[in-house]
Amino acid sequence: MKAPGVAPGPAAFFLVTLSAAVGFAMMLVEITATRLMAPFFGTSVYTWTNVIAAIMAALAGGYYLGGKLADRWPRVETALFVVLTSGLLTALVPLTAPGLSGALSPAETTLVSTTPLLVRTSLLVTLVVFAPPVFFMAALSPVVVRLLCLRRDVGWASGVNSAAATIGAILGTFAPTLWLVPALGSRKTVLLAAALQLLLALGGFIALRRWRPAAVAALGVGALAAVGLAASAPLRDAPGLVEEQETRYQYARVVHHDSQTELKLESEVGGCQSLLLEGSYLTGGAYYDHALLMPFFAGKPAGAPLKVLVIGLGAGTVARQYYHFWGPLQKLTVVGVEIDPALPDLGRRHFRLDESVAKGLRVVAADGRTFLAMSPERFDVILIDVFSHEVFIPFHLATREFFDLVRRHLTPGGVVGMNVVVERFPSRLLDALEGTVADVFGAVWHEKLPGAFNVQLLAAGDGRLDVLGARGRLAAYPPATTPIAEGAALRTLLEQGIDQVARYSPPPGGLVFTDDRAPVEKLTMRDLERFVEVQ
Amino acid sequence: MTPRTRAALAAAGVVLGVLAASERVAAAHTTPAPDPRLDEARALAAAGEKDRAAALLSERLSAAPDDPAVLDLLGQVEIARLRPDRAAPMFQRLTELNPDVFATYARLGEAFILEGRLADAAATYRRLAARFPRNSQVASALAALEEDDARIGRLRRTYGRLGWAVGGVSLFWIAAFAFAVRRISSPPKPGA
Numbered sequence: 002m003k004a005p006g007v008a009p010g011p012a013a014f015f016l017v018t019l020s021a022a023v024g025f026a027m028m029l030v031e032i033t034a035t036r037l038m039a040p041f042f043g044t045s046v047y048t049w050t051n052v053i054a055a056i057m058a059a060l061a062g063g064y065y066l067g068g069k070l071a072d073r074w075p076r077v078e079t080a081l082f083v084v085l086t087s088g089l090l091t092a093l094v095p096l097t098a099p100g101l102s103g104a105l106s107p108a109e110t111t112l113v114s115t116t117p118l119l120v121r122t123s124l125l126v127t128l129v130v131f132a133p134p135v136f137f138m139a140a141l142s143p144v145v146v147r148l149l150c151l152r153r154d155v156g157w158a159s160g161v162n163s164a165a166a167t168i169g170a171i172l173g174t175f176a177p178t179l180w181l182v183p184a185l186g187s188r189k190t191v192l193l194a195a196a197l198q199l200l201l202a203l204g205g206f207i208a209l210r211r212w213r214p215a216a217v218a219a220l221g222v223g224a225l226a227a228v229g230l231a232a233s234a235p236l237r238d239a240p241g242l243v244e245e246q247e248t249r250y251q252y253a254r255v256v257h258h259d260s261q262t263e264l265k266l267e268s269e270v271g272g273c274q275s276l277l278l279e280g281s282y283l284t285g286g287a288y289y290d291h292a293l294l295m296p297f298f299a300g301k302p303a304g305a306p307l308k309v310l311v312i313g314l315g316a317g318t319v320a321r322q323y324y325h326f327w328g329p330l331q332k333l334t335v336v337g338v339e340i341d342p343a344l345p346d347l348g349r350r351h352f353r354l355d356e357s358v359a360k361g362l363r364v365v366a367a368d369g370r371t372f373l374a375m376s377p378e379r380f381d382v383i384l385i386d387v388f389s390h391e392v393f394i395p396f397h398l399a400t401r402e403f404f405d406l407v408r409r410h411l412t413p414g415g416v417v418g419m420n421v422v423v424e425r426f427p428s429r430l431l432d433a434l435e436g437t438v439a440d441v442f443g444a445v446w447h448e449k450l451p452g453a454f455n456v457q458l459l460a461a462g463d464g465r466l467d468v469l470g471a472r473g474r475l476a477a478y479p480p481a482t483t484p485i486a487e488g489a490a491l492r493t494l495l496e497q498g499i500d501q502v503a504r505y506s507p508p509p510g511g512l513v514f515t516d517d518r519a520p521v522e523k524l525t526m527r528d529l530e531r532f533v534e535v536q
Numbered sequence: 537m538t539p540r541t542r543a544a545l546a547a548a549g550v551v552l553g554v555l556a557a558s559e560r561v562a563a564a565h566t567t568p569a570p571d572p573r574l575d576e577a578r579a580l581a582a583a584g585e586k587d588r589a590a591a592l593l594s595e596r597l598s599a600a601p602d603d604p605a606v607l608d609l610l611g612q613v614e615i616a617r618l619r620p621d622r623a624a625p626m627f628q629r630l631t632e633l634n635p636d637v638f639a640t641y642a643r644l645g646e647a648f649i650l651e652g653r654l655a656d657a658a659a660t661y662r663r664l665a666a667r668f669p670r671n672s673q674v675a676s677a678l679a680a681l682e683e684d685d686a687r688i689g690r691l692r693r694t695y696g697r698l699g700w701a702v703g704g705v706s707l708f709w710i711a712a713f714a715f716a717v718r719r720i721s722s723p724p725k726p727g728a
Contacts, residue, residue, distance in 0.1 A: 062713050069720040105698075118691060121698040128705045425652035426618045446584055449618055454650075456618065468584035503586035503616040 012077065015205065016145045017165045019084060022201055024166035026194035027138045028173030029181070030091060031056050033194075034131045036177075036187040037095070039252040041102035042123040043267040045393055046522050051124040052131065059132035063139025070140060071147035078214075080144045081205040085214060087137035088198030089221050095188035095228065098130045120526075138198075142166060178249065186247055192229045196222060243351060248343035251389075255351045262351050264316045264344065266388075272422070274388070275316035275344075277352045282325040283487055286494055288386070288420045288455045289318045291448065293326055294495050295382045297471040298416045298461065303480070307331035310380040310410070312369035312398070313387040314339040316348030320357040326491060328360060329483050335362045336378070342366040370397055373406040381412050385419040392422060392529070396519040399434060403516075404441040404460075411462035417442075419458040423528065429512075430524040431456060436507035437514045449501045459502065468502055475499060574605060577613075586613045602633055611643060620650040631663075638668060645677070654685045 034052050035044045042048055070079055105122045142162060149158035173194075181190040199221045206215035243262070245254035256263050256273075260280070263273035276284045283290050301307050307327060311319050314337030327333050335357065339345055345364045348354030358364065365372055369387060385407070389395045397403060407417055419438070423431050431447075435458060439445040443464030448457040459466055475495055479488030514521065573596055580589040593610040600606065611626035627644035630637065641664035648657035661678040668674060 062709075066713065066716060066720070069717055073720050118695050118698065121695065121702060125698060125702050125705060128702065128709065132709065423618075426620050426650045428618070431618065447618065449616060449650075466584065469582065472582065500582075501616045502584045503613075503618075504584050505617075506587050 013149060015208075016077070016080060016148055017161055019080060019201055019205075020142060020145050020162050021165040021169035022197050023084060023087065023138045023141050024169030025173035025176075026087075026091065026169075026198055027135060028170045029177050029190055029194040030094065030131060030134060030138075032174065032177045033182065033187045033190050034094075034098070034127065036182060036247060036252065037098040037191070038102055038123050038126060039267045040254075041099075041105075042119040042126075044251065045120070047120040047526065048123045051120065052127050055124065055127040055132050056135050059135040060139040063136040064143060066136070067140030067143035068147075071144040075144075075147050075151065077148065077205065078209065078211065080141055080148065081202050081209070081211075082214065083137050083141045083144060084198050084205075085202040085218055085221075087134045087141070088195050088202055088218070090134035090137060091191060091198060092195035092221060092225050092228070094130055094134065094191045094195075098126065099188075101126050101130060182247055183249055189229055192225050196225050196229075199225065244347065246343055246347065248341050250341040250343075253341075253343060253347060255347055257351075264347060264352070275318045275348065275352055277316075277318065277321075281487065282322055283490060283494070284318065284322075286450070286452055288450060288453070288457065289322055290491065290494055291450050291455075291457055291498050292319050292384050292386070292418060292420070293322055293491060294448070294457075294471070294475075294498055295384065295416050295418045295459075296327055296331070297474045297478070297495070297499075298459065298466055298468075299381045299414055300467060300470055300474060301331060301381060301414075303330055305331060307333050307382070308378070308380045308412070309333070309335045309382045309384065310378075311335060311337045312372070312383065312385045314348075314364065315344050315386070316352040317345060317354035317357055317362070317364075318352065319384060319386070320362045321353060324357050324360045324362070326485060326488065329485055330480070333361070336365060336380070337362055338365045338367055338369050338372045340366070340368045370403055370406065373403075373410055376410070379410055379412045379415070381415045383407055383411060383415070383417040385417065388422075393522050393525050394421070394434075396514070396521040397516065399437065399521050400514045400516050400519050401437055401440055404438055408441055408462055413462065415462045416466065417458075417460050417462075421456045421458060423454055423456055425528060428528050430521065430528050432507070433512040433514055433524060434458065435505045436511040439505065439507050440513045444504060445507075446502055446504050448498050448503075451497045451501065457498075466502075466504075468499065472499055571605070574609065577609060581609070581613055581616070586617050589613050590617060602629070604630060604633055607633075608640070608643075611647070615643070615647060615650070618650075620647040623647040624651065624653075636667065638664070638671075641667070642674075645681075649681070654681055654688060658682050658685055 031052065034056075035048055038044075038048065038052075067083070070083070102122075105125065145162050146155075146158050149162065177190050181193065185193070199218050203215055203218035203222060206212075206218060239254070239256060241256045241258040243255040243257050245252070247253075251266050254265050256265055260278065262277040262279075264275035265273050276287060276289060278284055296307060296309075299307070309323055309327075314320060317337060320335045320337050323335050324333060337345070345354055345366075349358075354362070354364075367375075369385070385398065387395055387398050404417075411417065419434075421431060421434060435445045435447065438458055438460050442460035442462070444460065444466070446459040446466050446468070448459060450457065461467075475492060478492050479485040573592060577589040577592045577596075580586070580592065590610060590613050593606055593613065597603065597606050597610060607626045607630050611623040611630070614620070614623035614626065624644060624647040627640050627647060630640040631644060634640070641660055645657045645660040645664065648654070648660060658678060658681040661674055661681060665671070665674050665678050
């Protein structure tokens with residue numbers, strides 16, 4: 002069939018612009034998809050894999066269908082109808098994604114062990130909500146190529162279209178991460194992608210004097226404006242929500258209930274990343290309290306300098322505790338490294354981080370490993386409390402190479418402690434982590450926290466952890482000459498903890514995480530799946 | 537960790553904490569029969585060398601399989617070694633040898649929770665609640681565990697249903713896609 006095609010000039014330029022704009026919108030939707038689902042399902046590598054796989058499937062289908070459309074109706078209107086459809090479907094995303102995600106997040110999502118369930122649910126939401134608009138976005142490309150190549154060579158048409166779409170996609174990759182999401186939020190970012198498509202479709206239909214579809218596009222734009230103004234409600238409303246923020250790295254919210262304030266990230270419900278109990282420096286026996294055990298192992302004389310590095314500062318719970326419980330006894334300096342600068346900001350507003358800053362806390366916005374690689378400083382105590390996507394330890398902070406960096410930043414007699422959350426014992430993840438630490442430090446100990454599933458891994462720079470010496474120093478805490486509020490309560494709590502300290506002997510030939518091979522997420526997920534299966 | 541499981545574990549921890557304190561007091565006021573090997577195992581455990589303590593106690597247990605003191609200490613050492621799968625049989629045997637010791641049930645329950653066997657932990661706490669009906673901590677730990685166990689059951693069923701839902705939606709899209717392709721591929725009507 003002979004088709005009219007598009008002559009070089011404004012129409013061709015418009016089609017290439019359309020390709021670039023849709024490429025831009027496609028990446029906005031893809032990148033923002035995980036952010037819209039994060040409050041419900043987290044953003045683990047599995048969620049990302051679901052999004053990418055489902056979107057690739059939609060792309061494949063869209064390209065194929067677009068080719069059929071192009072052969073059947075090789076007209077500019079076809080391209081405009083495709084963009085109009087994808088624009089309308091994109092506009093539905095901010096409404097349907099949180100709604101469907103919330104509906105599919107039953108009460109069981111209060112369990113960390115629902116992570117395997119959340120992975121499947123995120124796949125379902127991606128297939129229902131995000132795949133349809135992407136399908137139509139992909140369908141545009143063959144139509145544009147077909148229209149361009151009728152008056153020009155196929156190679157030129159295909160190359161120009163691909164280049165334009167890819168340039169749009171590059172811009173669509175940077176824009177949401179660096180600018181749009183922090184400035185507008187996820188929902189308005191997606192609405193922007195929808196508005197862009199609808200406005201281009203509207204302009205095209207007006208130019209062709211196709212008033213009915215133009216009216217649909219105009220209505221869509223109007224509806225978007227209304228929805229955009231209303232898109233200021235919390236992404237995930239919850240009792241006691243004090244503040245929520247879409248940071249560059251994650252979805253963070255501060256929740257207050259029963260005289261305690263908690264910092265929660267992503268889909269986290271049961272646990273928290275930072276904790277403040279009104280009227281107390283302790284946290285009811287949570288991990289943070291047990292992190293205070295480390296200086297007893299370091300055994301620094303009273304009044305001597307004590308330099309502490311906290312990798313994974315969050316909102317600053319541990320730093321605040323260190324300045325209260327150790328500040329009066331040592332010349333204390335705490336350096337807190339946090340990759341997400343928004344979390345210390347939340348700490349200043351809700352977790353009294355400024356108190357610690359006034360006492361000397363130095364907050365560094367950096368990745369923990371990058372900080373160690375760049376810093377010449379050495380520390381008496383290094384605390385590692387790092388989780389990405391709630392339960393997963395970032396793999397590059399769990400490898401032999403990382404712990405080697407940690408060891409080189411310890412002073413003589415320095416010690417390191419690492420917080421690990423395990424839902425079920427024995428755990429292959431924990432075995433591998435302990436094996437890795439032992440491989441670097443020569444020996445590893447762990448402390449199972451009483452009444453919790455947290456385990457604190459312990460190691461000393463010289464390979465010898467003086468447990469008996471620490472017991473003796475703990476028994477004398479706080480010194481009679483320096484009263485410390487809640488000091489006795491801390492001692493009682495840590496005495497229970499030190500009873501649980503056990504040296505771990507890794508099995509010969511056990512897994513050691515390296516930068517080349519560290520299946521941290523796979524082992525975490527396997528532990529969680531086994532927890533559900535064993536019931 | 538689930539808030540409920542945390543509550544159960546915390547309740548178990550409180551129970552065990554009270555026990556530990558009372559045992560310290562009891563130890564200070566009683567003079568147990570001297571047992572150098574047990575003392576050595578205790579000293580090793582206190583120094584964090586629980587692997588060596590476990591080896592020593594296992595050796596001792598092979599000579600006297602039903603020694604309550606060894607079973608109890610070895611069970612506690614295995615918990616600290618994060619091997620609740622090895623600790624549970626010790627405490628189970630202890631409940632058979634002496635069914636009236638509160639601490640043994642509490643420790644057995646904790647071992648089951650750490651192993652992820654919530655139903656077994658709930659059964660243990662039920663036995664404990666039956667024997668010590670006035671203990672509110674046991675009752676609250678049991679209630680938390682039973683609720684958690686029920687939640688996990690619902691979770692497993694939802695997990696299965698979600699697999700079917702994902703498959704169903706995928707099939708729907710494939711069918712819609714095939715239908716659309718077929719419609720578009722059909723020859724245009726004359727005059728179109």
